[in-house]
Amino acid sequence: MEPTPTHPENRRRVQRATESAVQEVRETAGEVKDAAKDVVATIKPKLRGWLHLGTTPLALAAGIVLVALAPTTTARVAAAVFAITAVLLFGTSALYHRGSGHFSERTSAVLKRLDHANIFLIIAGTYTPFAVLLLPPGQGRTLLWLVWGGAIAGVLFRVLWVGAPRWLYTPVYVALGWVAVFYLPGFWRNGGAVVVTLIAAGGLLYTLGAVVYGTKRPNPSPRWFGFHEIFHSFTIVAFAAHYVAVSFSVYGAVPGAG
Missing domain, CATH: 1.20.5 (Single alpha-helices involved in coiled-coils or other helix-helix interfaces)
Structure with missing residues (x-):
């Protein structure tokens, strides 16, 4: 049934x-x-890459002025390191983001690796003038070993593992960027309150940019100006703050002087 x-x-x-x-x-x-x-x-915002594209020639011109007016060979070399890493950062970023869709997949992958790796280089490049010009030789060498050792390790990390999760590598950028916080008293003694304030302000701006990059928030206009453009804006303003601080250090500081 x-x-x-x-x-x-x-x-x-x-x-x-x-x-x-x-x-x-x-x-x-x-x-x-x-x-x-x-x-x-x-679908990338239409302004993706334009901010860094516009900043690249400005960073190049500012770097040339910084090096040309440096009073000593040591100051010129330190300023050149800072300027070169800045131009590499903005130039590669502009090329990668504006060239997206025009390059082969292999070329885009290489540019992406360089784009991410250059963040470590600008961190080390920024601290180079401060370490050389504002700290006693022993402390300066220690800071240089720390930031450049960390930068090289970071570059290898990003080049070899370009697909690393955002939550993993973004804090590494921030951590390396704040290594020099332990040397702020030395910067204060030989550079003064203005230099230290500018260093801290630039570091804070870079950190805020990293938070935006890591969380992808806020994302006001995915079609025109998204979270990545906010991140790029923070990097530009942070670079400007550090450029002024480096300028004061290059033009007014003597290595090891009180």
């Missing part, structure tokens, strides 16, 4: 079929949602 539609066994079959169908719909909806997010993520 066949079970009737109201038979308990039939009801269980219908319930299982319904639950299975609902689960499939949920999974499909989730896949569609994830796919939509991926599509949105690949």
Whole structure:
């Protein structure tokens, strides 16, 4: 005898079929949602890369002035290191972001590695004039070993693992950037309150930019000016603050002088 539609066994079959169908719909909806997010993520804001493209020639010109007016060979070398790392940062970033879609996949991958690696170089390059010009030789060498050793390790990390999660490598940038906090008293003695204030302000701006980059928030206009553009804005203003601090150090400080 066949079970009737109201038979308990039939009801269980219908319930299982319904639950299975609902689960499939949920999974499909989730896949569609994830796919939509991926599509949105690949559509870059129209201003992506333009900020750093405009900053590159300014950083180059400012760097040339900084080096040309430096009073000593030591100051010129330290200023040149800072300027070169800044131009590399902004120039590579502009090339990578503005050239997206025009380069081969292999070239884009190389530029991405360089773009991320240059962040470590600008950190070490920024602290080089302060270490050389504002600290006693022993302390200066120690700071240089710390920041350049960390920068080289960071470059290798980003080049060898370009797909590392954002939550992992972003704090590494911030940590290396704040290594020199332990040397602020020395910077204060030989550079003064203005230099230390500018160093701290630039570091804070870089940190805020890293938070925006790491969290992807705020993202005001994904079509024109998204979270990445805010991040780039922070890096530009932070560089400007550090440029002024380096200028004071280069033009007015003598290594080891009180």
